[in-house]
Amino acid sequence: xSFQQYLANNWGLLVILTGLTILIASDIHLERRMVRQIAIxxxxxxxYSVTSQIESALGNRETFSxxxxxxxxxxxxLLTVILVSVTMIVYPGHKRFLFIPCAVNTVMVFVxxxxxxxxxxxxxxxxxxxxxxxxxxxxxxxYLAYLCFRVFKSRRWQRRELVRPVFMTMVAAACIIMPLAFxxxxxxxxxxxxxxxxxxxxxxxxxxxxxxxxxxxxxxxxCYYYDLERYKDSVTAMVAIDMNGLKRTNDSFGHTxxxxxxxxxxxxxxxSAGRKHHIYRIGGDEFIILCIGADEDEVRYxxxxxxxxxxxxxYSVSVGYAMNESGLSxxxxxxxxxxxxxxxxxxxxxxxxxxxxxxxxxxx
Numbered sequence: 343x344s345f346q347q348y349l350a351n352n353w354g355l356l357v358i359l360t361g362l363t364i365l366i367a368s369d370i371h372l373e374r375r376m377v378r379q380i381a382i383x384x385x386x387x388x389x390y391s392v393t394s395q396i397e398s399a400l401g402n403r404e405t406f407s408x409x410x411x412x413x414x415x416x417x418x419x420l421l422t423v424i425l426v427s428v429t430m431i432v433y434p435g436h437k438r439f440l441f442i443p444c445a446v447n448t449v450m451v452f453v454x455x456x457x458x459x460x461x462x463x464x465x466x467x468x469x470x471x472x473x474x475x476x477x478x479x480x481x482x483x484x485y486l487a488y489l490c491f492r493v494f495k496s497r498r499w500q501r502r503e504l505v506r507p508v509f510m511t512m513v514a515a516a517c518i519i520m521p522l523a524f525x526x527x528x529x530x531x532x533x534x535x536x537x538x539x540x541x542x543x544x545x546x547x548x549x550x551x552x553x554x555x556x557x558x559x560x561x562x563x564x565c566y567y568y569d570l571e572r573y574k575d576s577v578t579a580m581v582a583i584d585m586n587g588l589k590r591t592n593d594s595f596g597h598t599x600x601x602x603x604x605x606x607x608x609x610x611x612x613x614s615a616g617r618k619h620h621i622y623r624i625g626g627d628e629f630i631i632l633c634i635g636a637d638e639d640e641v642r643y644x645x646x647x648x649x650x651x652x653x654x655x656x657y658s659v660s661v662g663y664a665m666n667e668s669g670l671s672x673x674x675x676x677x678x679x680x681x682x683x684x685x686x687x688x689x690x691x692x693x694x695x696x697x698x699x700x701x702x703x704x705x706x
Contacts, residue, residue, distance in 0.1 A: 558608035
């Protein structure tokens with residue numbers, strides 16, 4: 343195998359890995375741990391591309407070389423290690439048990455060199471699958487299933503965001519199917535697919551910074567204005583929400599506790615909302631829920647659910663809503679919901695013995 347051949351067969355992979363390395367080296371958003379793990383995965387993919395290319399070249403010879411067995415074992419092991427590394431990028435809270443299947447796979451493929459349990463080669467250099475020939479694919483499938491499960495369960499995805507984990511799941515499935523269905527050039531496809539998914543995951547992360555509030559994970563103000571235009575003919579109701587007592591919480595316990603409070607109530611909104619509801623944080627303690635195709639009973643039920651969720655916490659909110667029954671503009675809808683919220687906030691002040699604030703701004 344010449345360097346020119348390697349370059350020709352892996353040019354796309356090298357471009358993606360180099361570009362991703364340049365991007366993460368200057369990134370200011372990602373945690374350093376994630377940057378290191380992406381860099382490690384890039385290195386593993388590069389090494390895998392070299393060893394698989396050499397093994398492929400040895401496979402084109404008429405006579406068998408023992409080096410092909412060793413490189414095949416290395417490649418079977420490397421692919422599983424790469425999947426573990428990708429899992430550690432997406433789900434950093436990994437446990438030690440995550441490495442057990444990888445270790446089992448590594449031991450079995452190297453034991454296979456003298457025993458042929460997983461694979462072997464004939465004297466004429468033909469590949470033979472052993473009694474445990476599908477073991478590496480089963481282990482890889484388990485890792486991919488675990489990865490997809492963690493992606494879906496790591497957060498409550500809003501409906502508009504589901505395309506990301508769904509796409510990642512489809513690509514992950516392709517990583518298992520391709521080597522079984524298309525043995526010719528499957529190594530190159532596999533490397534390129536994993537590298538492309540890494541790059542896309544990085545792009546998804548950056549996209550999240552532009553559409554999501556970094557503290558709560560809710561959609562942000564910019565996304566709110568975009569969706570007002572996008573769903574202008576579909577919004578049936580608007581819910582305005584304001585946290586009670588955030589300023590007092592910050593003054594008494596510090597902003598760290600205030601941030602914790604905002605995260606907690608945001609999780610209550612997500613737990614209470616359905617597929618017809620889009621949740622936004624538009625200010626410090628201000629939130630909006632756009633209801634798409636929801637009727638008033640559904641809106642009131644969601645608000646009731648929010649109250650039930652917040653009863654489990656030490657926090658409370660004031661809420662107002664407006665139904666779009668007569669083709670109101672977004673500003674008119676907001677002002678009506680805001681007026682109801684103001685009245686709810688006034689009642690909160692009175693019940694809390696803060697009569698001096700009841701006639702003033704709802705912000706505290």
